[in-house]
Amino acid sequence: MKNIYLFLTLLIFIVSCTDDTIFEAEPLDKYAETSVWTTESLSDTFINEVYNGLPNSFAGMFSPDANTVDWYDHHNNANGQAITKGNLNPANSAGWGVTYNKGGDYITGNQSGLWGYMYKKIRAVNTVLKNLNSEDQAFMDSRTGEVLTLRAIFYSRLALAFGKVINVGDDLLGLESDYLSMKQSPFLETMAYINSELDKAILLLPESQPEKGRITKYAAMAQKAEMLLIAASPRFNGGSYNTSLLQEAKAVNEAIVSSGKFSLLPNFADATKLLDGNTELIFGRFMTAKRKIDRDNYTDHNLAPGGAGGFTTYTPTQSLVDQFEVIDGTTSFIPATWSNNVRTVTSNSAYSDDDMYSNRDPRFYETVFYQGAKRNATYTIDVSEGGQDSRSCTGCQWWNNGFFGYYVKKFIGTYLNGNWPSPEINDGVTTLHRLAGVYLNHAEILFQLGDQAGALNMVNTIRKRAGMVEYTSIDMDKIKHETVVEMIGEGKRFNNLRRWDDIDEYHKTGEWGIKYTNNGDGTYASEFIEISTPSWNDKFYWIPIPQKEMDKNPGLEQAPGY
Template structure:
């Protein structure tokens, strides 16, 4: 990785005062780093510096062991789904306190790195932008790198806004450690609208500078394109129009999503919903990051597979999510006339269920998942029983059955992690257009195309705006499960008091001869939500380092 010590010092470190370094120490030129003059005189080194801005530094234990965290999937053990009603992390990993509403500025669990990592990255990007014109390269190459840096900076602000609400906007200034004593702007949080407007403006500029595809016509190599910038703009404006933010319009959000659709560059993957997350290239992917082969502890199969396969049973789906999968005929399991059979609960469900969740009786790796007791190999009666799922389910989505579970090092963990895909854009458009104009034909077309790909029937005709709103929210829950959307969706819709205060349910499967029984259970006790949890707390160290000038979020 190409860095210089002074370049690596982030605004987050300045705010927190965590380095505790003297100026004399900072003046020492380390022998294992590349100096400023070297980076700024060599276009290859400078581009490597820009590419490294797609990654972040490791800030907590068990985070990104072997591979530095990107924008997401920095949670190698617990996924972000496990602080929602999608899943729980079987062995806690600092997630249970968030599920139980116990998060605090002094104890942020796995949610404590967004502030520090984002501001550190913003400073590093500002450094690159401030020096870009000094580096010898063609005008076209310079424009592309500028577009990438603008995209990266907007992404970091997007992560700050969706987690903290009001953020500190630093502009283009490259802050130094001494500035925390002289520049009060370091601690002034702008309102949410100003934050979104700034990031959107950056993305408009980025989109004008970025190419349609990356090298060799392939837009899957993990670097920003015009589509990536417009996709992030779509997400930001959708959030901004939502009830929690109230900082932009539904019309603007719909137009932003339509701009991505009108590129005519992306379409829904035709090779199957489940395969989408294991193939390297797909026409649905707008922006993704490739993870390193040989990096230990990024192997999703061993981290999340059933204990009967010697896996760790990490992020286990909840009954809360399982119950929301429709029947294959499009009915819910609770409505009148449903074909749902509580004695055979996994039969004839939405095909995305089978691509997302491993359940008792599911075919898996030339065998069958057995969560039943007594005697099921994937229950507490099986091997490695300390890894037995507390919910009675295991995660299927993202897993590549062709990769090993036993001794996966240097082989597994190779899946590309998708940050933006076309299905999200279609759902963004449908939601925003429905809110702006009601359930017109374009709204139906967007949602139904996703359902058709999944093998589900079209939505019924004649839905009201409210009914369509509920159906779109349901579709996001199912289609985007485990992709780091649910945490933010239930908050921006302001339904978190209902979804996040419901118990974390699981299932107890009993077996008597050839008969199975299914008994609902509580997989994690104490799950609750308070209004202050609409936003994360800023870590206490950041507040203290600002001499209490930095405003904490309400309720903390």
Template sequence: MKRFSTIFYTICLISTLVSCISEYESEPRNVISEDYIWSDPTTLNAEYFISSIYATLPGGGNRLNGVALDCATDDAVPSDDGSGTWSVIRSGYSSTSTFDDKWATSYAGIRKANIFLANYQRVAWLDPLKKKWFPAEARFIRAIHYFELVKRYGGIPLIGDKVLTLTDDLNFPRNSVSECFQYLVSECDAIKDSLRTDPIPSTFFGRVGKAAALTLKTKVLLLAASPLYNTTNDLSKWKAAADAAKEVIDLGAYTLEANRYTLATARVNNENIFIRQGGSNANGYVYEVSPVGYRPGNTASAGRISPTQELVDAFGMKNGKAITEVGSGYDATNPYANRDPRLDQTIFYNGQTWLRRAVETFEGGQDKPNSTSIAVQTKTGYYSKKLLANDANSTTYSTVNGAWTIFRYADVLLMYAEALNEYAGPGAASTTTTADGKTINGVYDAVQAIRNRAGLVPYALANGLTQTQMRDIIRNERRVEFAFEEQRFWDIRRWKTAESVYGTTLHGVKITKNTAGKFMYEKIDVTTPFFASYMYVFPIDNAEILKNSKLIQNEGY
């Protein structure tokens, strides 16, 4: 871990040092030539280079206009009126005003991977394993970048292994989305047996293993099988996705962490399949999202994310029933009692204990003071708690893991359940054994494993569910399990449900406290986002269209 970070920061330092350059120098001394990198007999510079490729991986957290990507879904809105994400909520995106645009950064990462692949064989590798691992890792990261592009734009130009220069013809047409899917699957298959064996040892956690390649393959195939692109509901596409997820499970390398808070506090754990390295202390994020009335260390919290009532209502009861279900025990006058434990791990709500006091999101409370002295506060009556430690009884914020989880095992289980349900229904069996020796025998077992870990009692689902009923359960499990992990934004697009769940009024709660100390809860309108049918894919920035004569814009933009 320490060595991996040191390598990355060292190459950044070497690459950016500014030398005193006299008029007699033939080239700047701060420029490292290719020969210097690839002819180094120690291979150290080549290892620096592969580490710099890892640094191009996508991250998460409050990375867009100071808030999470989930603030552009039905799960949350920005607390700050000045956040640029509000313009997307109100007006969408266009080719001249893009959102979460990854075109340039992804192709820069692809180029860096291609440079390594074009040159690594010039190095006198003393370790045959590194010679096998490193090019496979570069191809995997290149595939991640292509997948980031396909998620956003559909079919995009595939440029192969060539390292392009300004003298090359840079006018590339877009490959079809099917060609992109085929390419990504073939890349994952080609490299999977050249990667490290899972689970990755803690000293090299963050490097690519076989499970990461198979998980990426699963995500590609699931996107290809989903309604956005599988318009005829070709069942063979769902089967391919289910088979790919089963291959990850069959490795027997990963399992669900018993305590979900472990995912926030320990980057090396039994559930994380692949992460983007980050700092060991991400407490800056904790201050960014915690309720505004908390000032541990005399530093104010910012409360930048306001989860919606729709997200809160998606969390069922601890007895496994939805809050609208007969016999659930839900009490509208005490709405947060006996709920799915994941609600407490994901959302700051009124009355919840945090740093030894009750959260106060009622009108005039410490965390919703309605005072000009605090410019930003919750718009919905809630704040985001996801990715934070369990600090209910602490006096200050705990250190949390600064890495960004790209793939975790819970996702594999729910992708497996979704694909198998769509292929053959909830009764479909496809036995596989997990790392902890438990048997997953089809859709029910995969979903129930998630619900069991969540702490639902009972966690078992009713027998005899229809395919539609199971589909709704799986989609809701994805929503509550992966809230604020950048899953919902893409899920409602691939399912083609964004128009119905996001292009409608989103709500919060207004909480008032009467003189007797009793709380009253009133559902309030917060915003009605703009979403049109063409927005299931992103526009390509108009600047890219002008630069490439063969690049065709997506419809609607």
């Protein structure tokens, strides 16, 4: 026993007398902060994580559109049902706009959802701006421009959700910071700041990057043009457009289009899912199948019906289906319209509800699966009562089947019949800006500035690619219509309806679907069914700041009406 004690005593002595440098050596499993910011590969590891603050397909594209009656959030991901069901409030708004752990302790540390998550990412950007140090000026310029653009996008997500937000500038806030004295900036002031930051980024960024998904000059320009258009819109300018901001947006869009860097793909279906050779994509967030990230990168499985072992996470509604035109020779027309929760069918004899899905805009067939549509060579959609894709099916995952009689086709790359891989993830891209969207925004800008010929040309370019009859004249209703059928599910619909000041009138209609009953003789009877009643309240123009944030800072001003 004495020998053991002696050994331990000697060991302690030897360790305590060892050269102090061993305690100053860098650990083998970690990096010193100075090494991170002076080693490009390590800096990129940090910056790449900042990119995770970009919208993903669920919280950034599908869920915002589900805040309208055109697109339904089946499982209430990112609180996508809260507005259409009329129950959005400060107690549940932490779940709005974020999926799963991005609204909780693991990411934000305070259950403050999008509000907390965006400010966490803004702090990360400010950390980069303060510390990044490379002798390679091209690297410094590019990464600085990238994070400036990311911060602008994070602020745009905050402002478009909550209206008045806190602008922390370049400050690297810490425990000692005086948070209670920070004041919120009005919406248009924040938008002006966003665009000034994007101006800085544009000057630094290269025209192209060696890696897919890394921000370029044109990505920043597309973000700026869209933010300028939003800021110029009627909702924020007393019911009319701000022509000065429109002129700015026009110049940016023209620079993108005239660059020759982008072109429309021949096929509409490829525009939101082609990973390689996508000449239409200006900026997207690429997700790989290497690891599972919430539900961000297994859309193929999530959008599949329960009959195919999927989750039916989002579904189109009847009001969306009715917006895809019917083609009748050299003319086309909208088959049915909705107003005050009443559906009015066209008097044009070329259309009948008994043959609802014939001769529609070709984009309809690439966006929506409907009764009798072929999902693949061996799977036909059957939403009729008792059918494999209905809520009343037997021996199936009925709880994962939709309510509306429709399923999403757009965005899906693989149509499996339940034999999903494990893990069930897929490569994918969240389309943040593409050329077709620039064209449609530009059409609106040109029309409002009095250039009807230019606006008509922009819209017809999109319609021609789609295989649609071209317009002979243009107005705002046609531009708005084209924006819906081209861009649905891409995260633009909710913001567009709000900025146009149309959403209150539009949401006087509830969410409708269609129900089919098999007559037993190869025919089906159909009826329209109301899934949720109209529930719009003008306070929903803004999302309420989560209550836990309000409790922590009594100086915060809550959105009106809450």
